[in-house]
Amino acid sequence: MLVTLGTRSAPVDLVDLLLECHHRIRRFLALAGALTAGWQDDEIRVTAAQIRRYFADGLPLHVADEDETIAPALAGAPPAVIEAMGQMSREHVEMAPAIERLIDICAQLAADPRQQAALAPTLTATVTELTRRFESHLALEEQMVFPAVLALPHSVREELRGAIQRRRVG
Ligand SMILES: [Fe+2]
Numbered sequence: 001m002l003v004t005l006g007t008r009s010a011p012v013d014l015v016d017l018l019l020e021c022h023h024r025i026r027r028f029l030a031l032a033g034a035l036t037a038g039w040q041d042d043e044i045r046v047t048a049a050q051i052r053r054y055f056a057d058g059l060p061l062h063v064a065d066e067d068e069t070i071a072p073a074l075a076g077a078p079p080a081v082i083e084a085m086g087q088m089s090r091e092h093v094e095m096a097p098a099i100e101r102l103i104d105i106c107a108q109l110a111a112d113p114r115q116q117a118a119l120a121p122t123l124t125a126t127v128t129e130l131t132r133r134f135e136s137h138l139a140l141e142e143q144m145v146f147p148a149v150l151a152l153p154h155s156v157r158e159e160l161r162g163a164i165q166r167r168r169v170g
């Protein structure tokens with residue numbers, strides 16, 4: 001029997017990469033929410049440093065993927081998708097202050113875990129805000145934008161995937 005084209009084991013599609021980023025966002029937000037009293041100082045130091053690094057270094061790459069690579073590629077998409085992408089980009093800007101706050105808190109905790117109790121109220125408020133914002137933000141992308149990405153021709157998706165991967169190797 002002939003091997004059916006399209007069922008080859010292309011390991012990672014562009015949309016898989018984007019969804020992996022969403023998985024990381026959810027995981028690190030949950031971790032930030034769990035960073036409460038009762039942890040050993042070393043655990044707080046290491047975990048806070050990981051959270052800080054993800055939101056300071058990793059997330060901006062995902063935002064750039066969406067604003068600079070995905071959005072232009074979908075310029076010819078139906079109006080509902082264009083509208084969703086406009087909202088997506090606005091939300092990237094609107095979420096930035098809370099993300100900066102989380103980065104700052106985690107940097108302080110990584111430097112001095114004994115500040116945990118003093119920083120806990122701000123950390124909790126920040127994580128609550130970001131969880132609420134990201135819940136609807138990620139859902140919007142997963143329901144409106146990513147299906148449109150998946151509908152692009154395979155060759156275009158591969159080009160975009162290359163652009164996203166190049167962004168990570170400098
Ligand atoms: Fe986004």
Ligand SMILES: [Fe+2]
Nearest residue numbers: 022062066141
């Ligand atoms: Fe996203």
